[in-house]
Amino acid sequence: MLQYLTISNLALLESASIEFDEGFTVVTGETGAGKSVFLGALSLLSGSRSDKTVIRSGEEQCEVEAALKFEDPTKINEALKELGLPECEDGVLLLKRSLRATKASRISINGSLATLANLQALGSLWIDFHGPGEPQRLLKNECQLEMIDLFARLHSEAEKYRMAYDDWKRTLSEIERLRNTTKLTQDQIEFLKQQIDRIDALELSPESVEQLEIDFNRVASSQDLIGLSIELGSGLTGDNGVVASLSSLMSAAKEAAEMDTSLGELAGRLEGVILEIQELGAEYEMMGSSLDFEPEFAEQVQSRMTDWQDFRRKYGRDVADVLEAREEMARKIDSQGDIKGALDRLHEKADEREADLKAMAAGLTRKRKKGGEELARKAEAVLLELGFKKGKCGLDLVKQSELKSYGDALPELLFSPNVGEPLKPLNKVASSGELARVMLALKTILANVDSVPILVFDEVDANVGGEIGKMVGQRLKGIGNNHQVVCITHLPQVAALGDNHFVVEKDQSGDRATVCIEKLNAKDDSRVVELARMLGDREAGSALSHAKELLAENAQVSIES
Template sequence: MLTLLKIRNLALVEELSWDLGSGLISVTGETGAGKSVIVGALKMILGERADKGMIRTGENTCTIESIFDLKDPQEINAILEEGGLPPSEDTQIIIRRSIGTSVNRQFINDSPVTLTLLKKVGEHLVDLHGPHDHQSLLSQERQLAMLDAYASTEKMLSEYRSTYRTWRLKNQELEEIKNAENASEQELELLRYQLEEIQSANLNPEDGDDLQERYQRSSNSTRLQELSSQAVSALTGDDGLLDRISELQRIVRELEKYDNSLSDKLSSLETASIELQDLEATLTDYTEELDIDPSAAASIEERVNLVESLKRKYGPSIEDVIARQNTIAERLDNIENRSEKIENLVNELGETRRHLEGIGVKLTIQRKKSAPKLAKEIASQLKELGFKQSAFEVELTTQKDPTLHGLESCNFLFGPNPGEPLQPLRQIASSGEISRVMLAVKSSLAEQDSTPLMVFDEIDANVGGEIARAVGKKMALLGQLHQVIAITHFPQVAAIANHHYVVEKEVTSGRTRSKLFQVEGELRINELVRMLGGGGQQARAMAASLLEN
């Protein structure tokens, strides 16, 4: 669950440190008190793009930090490792964002991350729903994913999708080969010429720096021989360094006869003599190697010119020229042997399609078996949320061709009023109805949903008092399997929560600040009385009754 949320300099919040508990957590307060800042902070933790206008007036940066304590961080660690980050060493995931007037940064466990990676991690940590956050519920792909979660088809679906991708790749390959039939004779001649030109050069990656070094040596061999000979002469000629070193060694040996303590101090002279002799041998061998045959030098120069010409045409590097050779060869092979290749691919496609449909049929059977059960479960949840005579169905429609998601599409059909035909969810206009349908779906999938935190931002808007209480009960039941934050204006929802927090504005030193604090006992009753819209003993009695019930 989310154990800590820290906010600094975000809108009206100067500084907030919120330690959260488990179960259902209600957040209440007057309109404009700053409840939306909490939602905004959570959205930033989820990877939403930051608006610099949210930085508190007079400040340059704002920061949001959250700590999630996970029962099993394996799924998050897999995402981190895929993104090139080290896995978490314990069950804690720390996310921090810093939004500045010029630079924005985000971190997971103190490692800098991209916004894309943060969003991917956030999707597995928080499920946030507000009055306008139901687009995922209206998507047929998302509806099918919900059915699959309920039907536990993960392993079967993974095998199906792997086979589907293979089938699609083979289809693309077949289309490319068929398109090659349109190649003109002029294009074929050009391809054959280009392939012959590159192949005849017999290129390899060593034709790069190594060939250039050989060319430099051969083209400057005369000067190199002259300089290396001068160096050898300086070492071995009359009065050369080696002769003078020998004379110096004789003098040192005389010194050592009169003072043995000099032996260690002058030992480096022996080392210098040996190294100079090695240097002379190396230079002598090098001079002999430089005696390059003119025909060999001409051959090297010709090879350099050939390689440079190919790089200008097909480069800019040797590796690029070799890659171009492979591309041309593959293109020619597809054109010249297309009949055989088409026949082989058609056979492979048929076999892959049969395998794909075999897995797809098993997937369909599992879905059809689970669809009415899920529909019945959601319908039951809807009745508890005030839709006493509503109907709900999970409709599966066979597709003409296989898709990445299977052999059928899925449509959630809902009829809130008896006697009226069921309609797809996307055709229902009421946000209040959609909110309750979403809550019913979430409740039905509570055990399959692995998201630690669910946030409901005023989804109880536009519903009556008894319905609001039913919504609160449903959230409380979700709170037994997940941590749930409900931002609400309804006392019926706030009263049923395990923990109740209030957001309030205060003015100090001429500045407005939002603060969040937990209410219990009398303070909680006072807040419920405010939400009920009146004071007096009757309102207090009603507030106390809501808490007791």
């Protein structure tokens, strides 16, 4: 359940802090009052993309924050764990998103920095939006398929089929690749084998390449290093070197120590310096000797470095690229050995998988037919309440000429709004108003099998009114028994049924327009006044009286989901 939502500097809204309750929440306001700000805040937290134009003019950033309480947080915690984010404390999920005018945007989930992809992954688990464009989606077979799979709880089976389908398509792609493989000449095969042998001879690894570069640099500069080593060794320990000069001073230091025993420590330190310099000189002489490489070693290092540089130019700059190129060359050689045999094996594999797929697709189609027909029967009953006294619904499954990623048939929902008329596809018979009611009927049925806890309906009651509007409201209120429902509406019949009521108002009395969101309370008549406005005149006695009647009537109604 959405517990609270705070918004600052979003579009025309300076700031708002909104607390929510369970059940059916309605949001009303004049056309253009800014109800979209309310939806925009929820949309931002669900991971929708947005640009910086939504930031209130003159402000550095806009920010939205929400807390959601889950009675059973198992599913959301599993998702958080998979994303590497902190789990919910006491079942509460904290979401925060800031859009900044001049800096990078920031997202946090349960206090930890997160990404837009993280918000999107979680958004599908806690909120579902149903907007004015939904009825048009109903004309698409893919949308109808999605609804039937949700109603019949076939998502897991459909996903298993899709994975098997993808595997089959990969096999077909491999067959096509082999068919197009050019037969290599013997010279081309020999060249590839030579390349592989040269790469193998290098025994490539990051460590071996590092050592090769060290050896190459030493060999390349060996003559210069030998000269410097000889110069340093001679300067330290030669006949006229530092040690020779210090040795005469050592004699003087010993003589001074015999005269004054307190100078013995200094003499010892000088002797230590002489020994250290002797060791340094010896090490420089040894280094010079070690740099006098055997010609064979120097030639080997040079050859290995030449090969390595050649491979880097051809196949890529690092070891992994060269080794991958080596494997690809080996695959090309292997494929030359028995292309026909490889194709035969792949064809056999593809045929087996196609047979399995056809069986899986047939099973899915049978279950979709059964589920779709049950959904149509239930929709028919709901449409009766929504004004279609003789309306009929049905389902046709259109067989496809070949297997698709969804199966072997697409559903076609059928509808007849009037008695005596045959069932036809929705796009052939339904007007915009009729289509909106069919979609609403299906959505209210599917809401009972939808695990998403928060459902947002944005003016789904458009194109209906009067008694039908009241029935729509009752259906939405019924969904509120199992979900938290937020509905933006222009119909007073729907608004009066809300367990909670917010009004959005735009104020243009000052220097700049502002939007505010206020929770209405029936006890102080603010809700009565808003309903009267929706009925036509907030000051008219008849409208106020009618508003009170709507609230009183709905307070006594208990609606089942």
